[in-house]
Each structure stands twice: as structure tokens, then as C-alpha cells.
Amino acid sequence: xxxxxxxxxxxxxxxxxxxxxxxxxxxxxxxxxxxxxxxxxxxxxxxxxxxxxxxxxxxxxxxxxxxxxxxxxxxxxxxxxxxxxxxxxxxxxxxxxxxxxxxxxxxxxxxxxxxxxxxxxxxxxxxxxxxxxxxxxxxxxxxxxxxxxxxxxx
Amino acid sequence: xxxxxxxxxxxxxxxxxxxxxxxxxxxxxxxxxxxxxxxxxxxxxxxxxxxxxxxxxxxxxxxxxxxxxxxxxxxxxxxxxxxxxxxxxxxxxxxxxxxxxxxxxxxxxxxxxxxxxxxxxxxxxxxxxxxxxxxxxxxxxxxxxxxxxxxxxxxxxxxxxxxxxxxxxxxxxxxxxxxxx
Numbered sequence: 001x002x003x004x005x006x007x008x009x010x011x012x013x014x015x016x017x018x019x020x021x022x023x024x025x026x027x028x029x030x031x032x033x034x035x036x037x038x039x040x041x042x043x044x045x046x047x048x049x050x051x052x053x054x055x056x057x058x059x060x061x062x063x064x065x066x067x068x069x070x071x072x073x074x075x076x077x078x079x080x081x082x083x084x085x086x087x088x089x090x091x092x093x094x095x096x097x098x099x100x101x102x103x104x105x106x107x108x109x110x111x112x113x114x115x116x117x118x119x120x121x122x123x124x125x126x127x128x129x130x131x132x133x134x135x136x137x138x139x140x141x142x143x144x145x146x147x148x149x150x151x152x153x154x
Numbered sequence: 155x156x157x158x159x160x161x162x163x164x165x166x167x168x169x170x171x172x173x174x175x176x177x178x179x180x181x182x183x184x185x186x187x188x189x190x191x192x193x194x195x196x197x198x199x200x201x202x203x204x205x206x207x208x209x210x211x212x213x214x215x216x217x218x219x220x221x222x223x224x225x226x227x228x229x230x231x232x233x234x235x236x237x238x239x240x241x242x243x244x245x246x247x248x249x250x251x252x253x254x255x256x257x258x259x260x261x262x263x264x265x266x267x268x269x270x271x272x273x274x275x276x277x278x279x280x281x282x283x284x285x286x287x288x289x290x291x292x293x294x295x296x297x298x299x300x301x302x303x304x305x306x307x308x309x310x311x312x313x314x315x316x317x318x319x320x321x322x323x324x325x326x327x328x329x330x331x332x333x334x335x
Binding site: 008011012013014048049051052053054060062063064065067069070071073074077078079080081082116 | 163167169172174175178182183186187190199203204207208211212214215216226228269270273288291292295297298312316317320321323324
């Protein structure tokens with residue numbers, strides 16, 4: 001393993017031997033122990049990793065405040081999404097409450113329609129319309145009906 | 155009572171709000187920290203953590219315990235971060251530092267803050283997936299295999315992301331890394 005390969009190895013696996021693949025660990029440890037250049041690369045990688053893993057107290061304080069705000073906002077929860085095999089219960093659990101005035105109006109219309117149909121109110125009106133129409137047809141017939149061909153002159 | 159994440163999720167799936175609050179208190183702090191490190195600002199991190207927890211609640215009845223809850227939640231947060239339109243990170247007043255204090259401890263603290271600011275700027279300029287891989291590996295302490303699972307990719311792809319990410323960071327930070335020794 002040359003220096004470039006060692007650098008690639010340290011970049012992809014870090015400088016902590018505990019995280020190195022077991023198949024390569026012994027070879028890389030021997031390389032670092034035996035070559036000064038390899039040891040320098042390893043030390044540089046170790047410092048870089050320490051820099052990357054470092055944390056600051058400012059950020060931790062910000063996170064605490066942000067966490068408190070998020071938890072406070074999670075009080076009002078939306079309805080859950082049910083899996084497909086629970087659809088029957090979803091239908092039974094349908095929330096009609098927000099639409100109750102419209103549902104009541106629809107039910108009233110249906111009830112009125114049922115009563116009108118049973119009582120025959122619409123049939124009375126239909127009979128009246130039919131008789132009016134027949135009378136009108138009789139009058140029109142009297143006006144336009146031709147005279148009988150009897151041969152008699154007036 | 156069994157209060158493992160998976161047991162709590164089973165209760166959340168039945169609409170148990172107290173169980174959900176236990177889960178939220180347990181995981182929101184870590185998720186806010188993770189999102190802030192990937193996104194670079196606390197306001198967006200807050201939104202992402204909130205959205206992730208709301209997904210936990212709404213999708214709980216459909217959740218299948220094929221992976222650990224923590225892994226699944228981390229994947230949700232990382233994906234939300236990567237999906238989020240990238241915005242310029244802002245620095246709030248506390249992080250911007252205070253009036254210069256010349257006492258030895260204060261100077262060391264200022265230097266540490268400055269190092270942290272430079273590093274965060276460099277990490278913030280990385281491409282999204284390189285940044286996510288660096289944060290998950292070095293801030294969350296995950297193995298390459300775990301990172302691959304979270305990012306839904308192969309271990310070799312994660313290794314490539316780490317190699318390129320660290321090369322970019324080295325270029326951005328210059329001799330700053332050697333000064334750390």
C-alpha cells in the first residue's frame with residue numbers, strides 16, 4: 001500500500017483502528033508502525049477526525065431551545081393514516097361532524113320527497129294538468145274541425 | 155411496561171398520544187441536532203424535526219418493524235434534509251460571538267468558536283450527500299454500513315462520498331487542520 005492508497009483508506013474508514021475492516025487492519029497497523037510517512041499520514045487523519053467529531057456548547061444550547069419549541073408544537077396531532085386492511089373501520093369511523101348541517105338538509109329533502117311520493121300530492125297536480133290539457137284540445141278541435149260533406153247549402 | 159421504541163410505536167399505531175410524546179421526548183433532541191448539522195441552521199432543523207415526528211404519528215398504523223425505529227427515523231430526517239431546498243445558513247446572535255474579552259479563557263473560547271465556524275462553513279459548502287455522509291459518520295458516530303442503510307446506497311458509495319467530502323474539506327480548510335495538532 002503506497003501513501004496515496006493509505007490516504008484513501010484513512011479517508012474512507014477514518015483514523016480509528018476499531019472502525020477499520022478486519023481483513024486490512026493488521027496490514028495498515030504494520031504499515032503505520034514501520035514507515036514514518038505512513039505514520040505522519042495517520043497522525044494527520046487522526047487530527048482531522050478529532051476536528052470533525054468536535055462539538056460546541058453554543059450549538060447544544062440552540063438545540064435545547066429548538067427541541068423545546070418542537071415538542072410544544074407537537075400537541076395538536078393530525079388524523080393517522082390507516083392501512084388498507086383497516087378500510088372498513090375507517091369508513092365506520094368517518095367524521096361527519098363538520099358537515100352535519102349539510103347532512104341534515106339532505107336528510108330533510110329525502111324525507112319530504114318520501115312523504116310527497118307516499119301521499120300522492122304530486123298525482124293530484126298531475127290529474128289537474130291532464131284535464132286542463134284535454135279541455136284545451138277539445139276547443140281547438142271545434143275551431144279547426146271541417147264541416148261534414150252533406151251536400152246541403154246554407 | 156415495555157417502553158422500547160418498537161413497543162411504543164405499537165401503541166402509537168393504536169392512536170396512543172402519551173406513547174407518542176414519550177417517543178418524541180426521547181428522539182427529538184437528537185433529530186434536531188442531526189438536522190442542524192446537515193442543514194446548517196436551527197430554524198430549518200426545527201421544521202424538519204417537527205415534520206419527521208408528525209410523519210411518525212400519521213404513518214404509525216402502517217409502520218412495519220423491519221428496521222430499528224431509530225434507523226427509520228434517522229432516514230426520514232436525512233431524506234427531509236436532502237429534499238429541502240438549500241438555503242443560505244444564517245448565524246444567530248449567540249453563535250456570532252460577543253464583545254471581545256481579553257482574559258485567557260475567553261480568547262481560547264473565541265479561537266474554538268472561530269475553528270468551529272470555519273469547519274461548519276466548509277461542511278455547509280459540501281454537496282448534499284457528501285455532507286450527510288460526513289455528519290452521519292463523524293457527528294453521529296455511525297459505521298459506513300449504517301450510513302449506507304440511511305442513505306439507501308451501497309457501502310462503497312458511502313466510502314466514495316467520505317473520500318470526496320474529506321478531500322473537499324481539506325482544500326477548504328487548508329493548513330487549518332495541521333494547526334489543530
